[in-house]
Amino acid sequence: MHRVAVIDYGMGNLRSVAKALETVAPKAHIEVTADPERILSADHVVFPGQGAIGACRAELNRLELTDVIHTVSAEKPFLGICIGMQLLLSHSDENGGVDGLDLFPGNVKHFNLTSSQDTEHLKVPHMGWNQVHQTIKHPLWNDIEQDSRFYFVHSYFVSPKNESAIAATTDYPETFTSAIQKENVFAVQFHPEKSHHAGLKLLENFLNWDGQS
Amino acid sequence: MGLAKRIIPCLDVDNGRVVKGVQFVDIRDAGDPIEVAKRYDQQGADEITFLDITATHHNRDTMEHVVQAVASQVFIPLTVGGGIRTVEDIRRMLNAGADKVGINSAAVSNPDFVREAADRFGSQCIVVAIDAKCVSAEGEAKRWEIFTHGGRKETGLDAIEWAKKMVELGAGELLLTSMDRDGTKSGFDLELTRAVSDAVAVPVIASGGVGKLQDLTDGINIGKADAVLAASIFHFGEHTVQEAKQQMAEQGIEVRL
Numbered sequence: 056m057h058r059v060a061v062i063d064y065g066m067g068n069l070r071s072v073a074k075a076l077e078t079v080a081p082k083a084h085i086e087v088t089a090d091p092e093r094i095l096s097a098d099h100v101v102f103p104g105q106g107a108i109g110a111c112r113a114e115l116n117r118l119e120l121t122d123v124i125h126t127v128s129a130e131k132p133f134l135g136i137c138i139g140m141q142l143l144l145s146h147s148d149e150n151g152g153v154d155g156l157d158l159f160p161g162n163v164k165h166f167n168l169t170s171s172q173d174t175e176h177l178k179v180p181h182m183g184w185n186q187v188h189q190t191i192k193h194p195l196w197n198d199i200e201q202d203s204r205f206y207f208v209h210s211y212f213v214s215p216k217n218e219s220a221i222a223a224t225t226d227y228p229e230t231f232t233s234a235i236q237k238e239n240v241f242a243v244q245f246h247p248e249k250s251h252h253a254g255l256k257l258l259e260n261f262l263n264w265d266g267q268s
Numbered sequence: 269m270g271l272a273k274r275i276i277p278c279l280d281v282d283n284g285r286v287v288k289g290v291q292f293v294d295i296r297d298a299g300d301p302i303e304v305a306k307r308y309d310q311q312g313a314d315e316i317t318f319l320d321i322t323a324t325h326h327n328r329d330t331m332e333h334v335v336q337a338v339a340s341q342v343f344i345p346l347t348v349g350g351g352i353r354t355v356e357d358i359r360r361m362l363n364a365g366a367d368k369v370g371i372n373s374a375a376v377s378n379p380d381f382v383r384e385a386a387d388r389f390g391s392q393c394i395v396v397a398i399d400a401k402c403v404s405a406e407g408e409a410k411r412w413e414i415f416t417h418g419g420r421k422e423t424g425l426d427a428i429e430w431a432k433k434m435v436e437l438g439a440g441e442l443l444l445t446s447m448d449r450d451g452t453k454s455g456f457d458l459e460l461t462r463a464v465s466d467a468v469a470v471p472v473i474a475s476g477g478v479g480k481l482q483d484l485t486d487g488i489n490i491g492k493a494d495a496v497l498a499a500s501i502f503h504f505g506e507h508t509v510q511e512a513k514q515q516m517a518e519q520g521i522e523v524r525l
Contacts (some may be wrong), residue, residue, distance in 0.1 A: 068393075070365050074340050106390030178471045178494055180392055180440055184272045184314055184524040204272060204524045206345060208392045208440075226270045249345050249367060251309075 057083040059262065060097035062124070064089060064114040066104050066138065075248035076101070079259040091123045099262055100127045102242075104138030108163070108211070109150030111138050121156065128158055128240050132266040134258075135242030140235065141213055143242055149211050159235055161215035166227065177228065180210045187223045187233050187245065193268055195222075195241050195260045203253040205245035207233075212244060239266030272524040273488050273516065274314035274495035275509050276347075276473060277502050279304055280321045284330045287321065288500045298503040305338045308502065311509035314524060315345040317370070317443075317497060323351025332364045339365025349397055349443070358385055362393065370443055372397040373416045376423055379437055386438025395473075396439040400427035400460060401447040412460050419447035427460070428467050435468045442468065443497065446476040453479025453500075461491030473497050481507055481515045488521050 057080070061072050069087045076085045086093060094100060102124065104111050115121050127133060128143075135143050144155045147163035155163070166179045184204040189196045212231040215221060222241065223234035233244045241261065247254035279286045279301050286298040298304065305316050316338070320331045328351055335348055348361045349370025358369050375382050375396050386394045399419055404411040412427035431442055444464050446457035456474045465472045474493035478484060478501050487496045501507050513523040 068362050068365065068367055070363060071339060071343075071367065074365070075343055078340075078343070105392060107387075177469075179469055180471070181271065182392070182441060182471050183274050183495070186269055202269070207271075208345075210391075228270060246345075249343060251343055255343060 057099075057262070058097045059083050059085045059099045059101065060094045061085065061087045061101045061103060062089070062094060062120065062139075063087045064104075064111065064118055064120060066106050066111045066114060068105065069103060072101060072103050072136065072248045075255060075258055076262070079255050080262045083262060089118050089120065091120065094120075094123050094127060097127075097131070099132045099134070101134045101136065101261075102139035102142075103136040104142065106138065107150055108138055108141055108147045109153050111142060112153050112155075115142070124156060128156075131239060132261065132264050133240045134261050135240070136248070137209060137244060137246060140242035140244055141211060143235070143240070144213050144215065147211060158240060159213070159215045159220050159237070160217065161213060161220075163211045163213050165211050180208055181227045182208045184250075185225050185227060185245075187225055189223050190221050191236070193222055193236060193241070194264045195236075195257055197256075197260050199253055199256050199260075205233075205243075205247065205250040205254060207245045209244060236268065238268070270522065272314070272522050273493075274473075275484065275512055275516075275523070276315045276317050276495055276497045277308045277313050277509065278317045278319060278475070278497050278499045280319045280499060281327075281331060281334060282321050283327060284334065286503065288503055296504075301334045302337050302341070304503070305342055308509055309342045309344060312513060312524065313344065313509045314495070315347060316342065317347040317349065319370070320348070320350030327351075328357075332360060335361060335364040335366050347395055349395070353381075355384060355388055358389060358393075362389065368393045368395050368441070370395045370397045372399065375434060376414060376416050376425070379433065382434055382437040382439055386440070391438045391440035394439055395441045395443050396434040397443040397445065398427060398431060398434070398464070399445045399447050402457070402460070410459055410463070412463075415447050419450070428463055431464045431468050435470050439470060441471045441473065443473045443475055444493075449477025450475075451500075452477050455479060455483040456487045456491055456493075456496075458486060458491040461487060461493050465492040465494070471495060481512050484512050485516050485519050485521060488516065489519065
């Protein structure tokens with residue numbers, strides 16, 4: 056049976072992610088788990104996350120999941136969502152500076168520090184439905200219209216060193232990276248589980264993906 | 269192109285039913301919350317807010333089931349407010365499938381609760397609800413104060429200062445209700461909305477008083493709200509969310525159609 060592990064490290068609303076996956080793949084076995092064995096043996100792995108990145112990182116260490124994530128992200132289809140994306144970078148400026156898992160060289164930065172124009176009404180967190188501009192062709196974008204809107208809620212964004220890692224961008228008001236990819240890893244800043252049809256389609260595409268681009 | 273302004277239908281829930289009263293009296297039944305939520309989802313609502321209007325122990329259990337049922341079928345953000353007083357209340361609602369919780373009276377009686385909640389769950393899921401009433405006399409500069417208990421109890425707190433304090437403590441969003449306008453169908457208090465929106469850097473949801481579609485547009489264009497919340501205009505079939513968005517789009521507001 057097709058088994059999907061949603062990594063549970065106590066951060067955020069994992070039920071929503073699991074429900075959305077169950078909806079697009081009623082026959083798959085969706086498991087919200089912190090058990091390394093279950094994660095290592097799953098066919099697809101989802102790495103979500105919400106809240107403060109410092110607390111997220113501390114929980115990953117406490118649950119001894121860092122090595123597990125390094126292993127699975129090197130070998131099977133792996134989807135990072137929100138903080139689960141930000142943790143894949145080298146470093147985040149949040150919480151006084153937090154080291155990430157370094158799958159993607161680059162940093163995670165705060166909106167306030169980089170936005171020069173229209174700051175008077177720039178609200179942070181960036182919250183709501185914004186357009187996602189696909190910058191590459193990728194199996195996870197199958198049947199998702201260019202510039203579709205997805206639901207975002209975040210105050211920090213990723214800035215990968217390698218432009219080839221960028222899979223999508225979004226404007227707020229300046230352009231930032233809203234999806235990254237390499238090999239069997241795909242990660243998004245928005246919440247596909249809260250993004251209606253387009254979000255469910257992306258999750259369906261992920262579960263149909265063999266990790267080859 | 270960029271971030272869309274949001275329309276958020278609000279479902280006042282009592283004893284497992286959607287209800288809507290005019291200034292908290294004359295309650296009308298508006299249906300089953302799951303059916304109502306699905307209808308708004310299909311109409312293109314950007315989020316849905318559930319407000320537990322009595323917040324009794326029994327009602328909270330009912331609300332948890334409502335949120336669970338809706339979250340398994342509706343894939344847009346859900347907020348739950350009313351009677352959220354402890355970290356355990358928040359955990360229960362988030363585990364049931366809510367994405368955000370609204371904190372109202374508990375923030376007034378214990379502001380540190382907002383900090384505790386934001387530290388624990390992240391600012392992104394902490395919405396502080398502010399009920400404000402105009403207290404300035406005619407001819408004076410406008411001033412608003414915070415009221416609790418459905419607008420019955422005054423606190424003496426200045427609304428703008430309070431909004432700033434809530435953001436400092438970790439509120440990720442403010443739900444601003446004008447108690448003068450709530451249920452009157454005479455439009456948002458645009459001056460209040462503008463004053464709060466200018467004073468804080470987090471998104472502000474305008475609420476209280478929507479009677480026609482133009483009120484929603486005004487809340488954004490004049491009040492500078494990031495999102496608008498309404499109940500009765502949608503509940504009784506006067507307008508759909510789609511119609512509201514079309515009108516907003518025609519007046520230059522970016523919306524998710």
